[in-house]
Amino acid sequence: MLVSLSYFIPVEILFTYGCYYAACAADPGIITKDNLQKYMDMYPYDGLTFEPRDCSTCKMPKPARSKHCSMCKGCVARSDHHCAWVNICVGHNNHRYFLLFLFALWQFLIYAVYVTFSIYRGKIQQWGLDNAVIKDVLTGKEIPLSFRKAMLYILQEDRIIGALGILSAIVCVIIFLFTLYQLYLSIRGMTTNEAFKWEMVQDGVSxxxxxxxxxxxxxxxxxxxxxxxxxxxxxxxxxxxxxxxxxxxxxxxxxxxxxxxxxxxxxxxxxxxxxxxxx
Structure with missing residues (x-):
C-alpha cells in the first residue's frame, strides 16, 4: 500500500508549497491612493465596529473593515489578521489563498499520520506481534497481545517515526480547528479582527x-x-x-x-x- 501511494508524496509536497506560495505572494489588499475609492465604496461604516476616520500613519481615510498593519506598512482592506506563518496580512485579496493553504496543510498532515500508522502496522506484522501472546506468570494463561500494546512496543523501538506521527496528529487537530474557526467567521460575514470588535460592542452594551x-x-x-x-x-x-x-x-x-x-x-x-x- 505504501509503495502504491508513494507517488502522492511529491504531489502533496508541491501542492502544499504551491498553496503556501500563493498565500505569501498575493497582495492582501493594501490600500493606496489609486484604489482607495474602490474600498471606500465597498463597505459602509456601521458606527460601532467601524467609524469614519483617517489613518494617522497612511494619512488617508480608513475604509470600513480595514486595519493598518505596521509590519505590512499599510492599511489592509477587510483585514482578518497578520499571519506569522505566511509573514503577511490575511485580507480582502488573499483570504481565499490562506484558506486553501490551511486545507493543503491539513490534508498533508492527515497523510503523514496515515503513513506513520501504516509503517507501525507493517512492523507489527513483520515482527509477528499481531500473533504474539503474553503469558501470565501467576496463572500461566496466555493472553493475546493487544494492538495498543504492540503499538507502544514499536514506539519504544522506533521513537523518531513515532514522534513525527504524534506531532503530525497534534498539529493536524490544531489546523483543523483553526480552519473551522476561519470558515465559521467567513460564513458569519466577519473577520478575526471584527470578532474582537464585536466582543467590545457586547461589553459596551453591558x-x-x-x-x-x-x-x-x-x-x-x-x-x-x-x-x-x-x-x-x-x-x-x-x-x-x-x-x-x-x-x-x-x-x-x-x-x-x-x-x-x-x-x-x-x-x-x-x-x-x-x-x-x-x-
Missing part, C-alpha cells in the same frame, strides 16, 4: 455605552456617515440622580441581539465574498 438614534434628524446631525442608527456614547452621569443622563433623540441599547451585523449578507454571499473577492 456597560450602557451603546445607544441607538430614535430621531433621524439627531442622527443626521451627529453621525451622518454611518449606515446604522447605533453608536458609542461617552456616558454622562446626572449629578442629581447619579444615573446616566438621558439623550434627546436616542436611547440606550439593553440587548446585544438588537444590533445587526450589516456585513453579514447570508451564508452563500459571505463565502463568495471570501472565495471570489471583488476586483
Amino acid at each position: 456597560k450602557g455605552e451603546i445607544w441607538k438614534f430614535e430621531d433621524k434628524e439627531v442622527k443626521n446631525e451627529i453621525a451622518p456617515s454611518t449606515a446604522t442608527d447605533f453608536f458609542w456614547r461617552d456616558l454622562d452621569m446626572d449629578p442629581k440622580t447619579g444615573r446616566i443622563a438621558p439623550m434627546k433623540g436616542a436611547r440606550m441599547v439593553r440587548d446585544f441581539s438588537e444590533i445587526p451585523n450589516i456585513y453579514d449578507r447570508g451564508l452563500l454571499k459571505n463565502l463568495a465574498e471570501v472565495l471570489f473577492p471583488a476586483k
Whole structure:
C-alpha cells in the first residue's frame, strides 16, 4: 500500500508549497491612493465596529473593515489578521489563498499520520506481534497481545517515526480547528479582527455605552456617515440622580441581539465574498 501511494508524496509536497506560495505572494489588499475609492465604496461604516476616520500613519481615510498593519506598512482592506506563518496580512485579496493553504496543510498532515500508522502496522506484522501472546506468570494463561500494546512496543523501538506521527496528529487537530474557526467567521460575514470588535460592542452594551438614534434628524446631525442608527456614547452621569443622563433623540441599547451585523449578507454571499473577492 505504501509503495502504491508513494507517488502522492511529491504531489502533496508541491501542492502544499504551491498553496503556501500563493498565500505569501498575493497582495492582501493594501490600500493606496489609486484604489482607495474602490474600498471606500465597498463597505459602509456601521458606527460601532467601524467609524469614519483617517489613518494617522497612511494619512488617508480608513475604509470600513480595514486595519493598518505596521509590519505590512499599510492599511489592509477587510483585514482578518497578520499571519506569522505566511509573514503577511490575511485580507480582502488573499483570504481565499490562506484558506486553501490551511486545507493543503491539513490534508498533508492527515497523510503523514496515515503513513506513520501504516509503517507501525507493517512492523507489527513483520515482527509477528499481531500473533504474539503474553503469558501470565501467576496463572500461566496466555493472553493475546493487544494492538495498543504492540503499538507502544514499536514506539519504544522506533521513537523518531513515532514522534513525527504524534506531532503530525497534534498539529493536524490544531489546523483543523483553526480552519473551522476561519470558515465559521467567513460564513458569519466577519473577520478575526471584527470578532474582537464585536466582543467590545457586547461589553459596551453591558456597560450602557451603546445607544441607538430614535430621531433621524439627531442622527443626521451627529453621525451622518454611518449606515446604522447605533453608536458609542461617552456616558454622562446626572449629578442629581447619579444615573446616566438621558439623550434627546436616542436611547440606550439593553440587548446585544438588537444590533445587526450589516456585513453579514447570508451564508452563500459571505463565502463568495471570501472565495471570489471583488476586483
